[in-house]
Amino acid sequence: MIIALLLILPLFASIFLFTGKTGQQSKNFAFLASLVLFAISLIGGYELIAAPEKALFFNMDLESILGVNLLFKIDAISIIFVILTTLLVPIIIASTDKKEHRTPHFYALIMLMQTALIGVFAASDMILFYIFWELALIPIFFITARWGGENARKISIKFLIYTVVGSFFMLIAILYLYTLTPAPHSFSFDSFYQLKLSYSEQIPLFLAFFLAFAIKIPLFPFHSWQVETYNASPVQGSMLLAGIMLKMGLYGIVRFLIPLCTDVVANGSLIFLPLILFGVIYGAVIAISQPHLKKLIAFASLSHVGIIALGLLSNSRYGIEGGILQMFSHGVNVVGFFLCYYMIVKRTKTDKISELGGIASVAPRFATVFMIIVLANVALPLTNSFVGEFLILLGLFSYNKILAIIAGLTIILVAVYMLKMYQQIMFGEKKASTENFIDLTFGEIMLFVPIIIAIFAVGIYPSFVLQLLQGVVK
């Protein structure tokens, strides 16, 4: 029931918005719909916390009509991402400035995107998963290309082709798995989990899945679409991409790569982990010298998701748990970061760090909020990232000490570029663009409140999430 509502509501909201009947009220309508969804997903979360081993099911055998089996299952891992989605989408919608006059289609696309994302996290049938995975591309493509900045058209096409290529590899892997299932063949996750794949069967599977997910996450060296797309997208598009959509790839690793290719993950990761680790350092080093704030966020994000992938592939329980927790935290933090960026750009019309300065003296409220988000990104204790990164490093340490030490060092790099950026933007002398920087209004503060709550709630009391995960992570 909850699953059906979670999928149908945003879809209908999207269709209704597409008709254009909502006119000026489009933003309010979309915001309201997404809030209702958030409430519904919280109810689902409550049910799962009460009984973490159970899962919410939705099963409707429509194979004779739809050609696919409508099989959805939300377990403890899924619910975290469903809640992440439903938590962030209202913030993203509400952040849109009235002055920008977005047409109803903009909100319709966001709602469609939400449908697809929830579908990805809730699907329990491979073909459904693939359908939603691809469906999520279409709205973000149009959002980027239509409302994006310079060169948005070319970049969005590059992004689309990159990810479509990746997902076709996944399609091959899915079809290959399908043939391995005992007759009558099936696409359901459960039938895949029951397979006992030999090592030689796992290798091609791992490669195809890894490629698909690595492009989506993105991991080094498949990241070249990411920075450009973030940069060209409107800020709401960047939030959707960085906050939620990239989690699709990481979610795929949790769902498929780890359970299906256990042996390859256990033995072969030493080939992949150094490459990912290199990407982590690469992203962080480039972020240090980025002149533009938005690009800095993009490279920082590249570095952060790399660490998550390291944790997930470290083949240890702590690493996986930490990775999942960190996926949630990163979604919240990066959206908060983009919101701060948006506040600055809205007021000063520039995101060049060298043209900014001294904002803290004119806008103390903004300085506080920004500080919290920066510290959450740096993974200070008591913030959400700390728990996740700590667990990831713990897991990585049990896997390989050298890798863990190098990965631990990157935390210093994060602190370097984050604090340097904060210091340059917020302190120092006021520049022409920041002379009349207006502090946050009440409405804008309300945008940050849920993010800050999420940062501290997970940071101070992570065990309710971890308990949820314990039943599922094996």
Add this chain to the structure above:
Amino acid sequence: MYAIITISIVAIIVLFFGAFGKKKVILPIIFVGLPLAFIINLMGWNQSIHYFNEMYIDDNFAIAFNGVLIFITMLIFVFARVYYKSVKRPLEDIYALILFSLVGGLMMTAFGNLVMLFLGIETLSLSLYLLAGSKKSDPHSNEAAMKYFLTGSFASGFLLFGIALLYGACGSFNLEVIKQYVVQNQANIPAMFTIGLLLMAVGLAFKVGAAPFHFWIPDVYEGSPTLITTYMATVGKVAAFAAFFRLINASFSEVDFLWKTSLIVFAVATILIGNFAALYQDSVKRMLAYSGVAHAGYMLIAIIALKGNAAGVLLLYSVSYSIATITAFAVLMMVRKETGSFSIKSFNGLAKHNPTVAFAMTIAMLSLAGIPPMIGFSAKYQLFVSAIEQGQLPLVIIAIIGSMVSVYYYLRPVVAMYFTRSMVSEPFEAAKLYKKQILGMVILLLILSFIPGLIILLI
């Protein structure tokens, strides 16, 4: 069988009224006659009647494909009404030829005898040769007709030669007898039989537009009047595939070692050539022609993976391909009418003033590219599943690579429509004419996207 008779009678009535210059009644007659034929066709469901010493077999396969063919033709006539709106002439010749060629198509799906197959193909092709040249004042149209006729009759020659050799080996034209011959002589198939089979495969590969016999497609598709191109690309292709499938399925499924390798080579070449050539087209019409070539490659996979539920898959693929292609060509007709060009530049900024049309084109392109949740995806995925179950993983991988490539060229019109600034500042005049019909096509496409299971389990 009775559907064929109905359609023939309708065509003759159309000719009569045309001769007396009664333009207004012609299309209404067709719109009554074709649904009638559709219903009559469906009445034979599950009865599997054999007519004329098994010349014509009305089994469920034939009825399903005939239903699709008649339905597509109806859609073509819906657009014929607007396409020929400014023409004063009654046009009874063109309409009657379309109907006669449809009769040929219906024979091709239901033949039980090689002679009947040849008859069907010739009925379809001869009408199409004429239709390709139906825009008499246009040199391109004449060129298309000439090219089509010369190459097409050459292919018919191959087909006929193949039939003759098969007859020499088996002593019968009857599919059932040929099958018995194959089962009995599986171990020592004579060379004459093999050569005959391959010659037939070449002739049919030409008709479906598979590489390396696809060279006529871009030129003929481009030169013919767009409405006729739509008809050729849908009815012509679907009928030829149904015939191909029926031939292989009815008689040669036991000796797949004879034809499988060649068909795999055809399929791989078709998918790669079609998709890569489409990348470099500036004319949308030519791009759609090459896309038709590429889709022929995918449909060949259904024949190669014969033993699964390949008939249902082929039906689903035919429906998905045809409906999306008609939608795309309808938009193209409208754009051409307004701008006088087929080039991709004429799509620039279409979305701003004609959002419905742009939306329709987008949906059609996404469906052709096989992006979920459009029907094109369901069709492709069912196809790949049935091929993989038959152990054709490498072929599927090539097909998927082809699909990846196709995303790029299918998106070009979408990008042009939505993100490129246009020269025109007001809605197209022609949009008023086409809007309702195109909207209808989109709704049809979206509805079909939700019921692929119904289509695939039909036969």
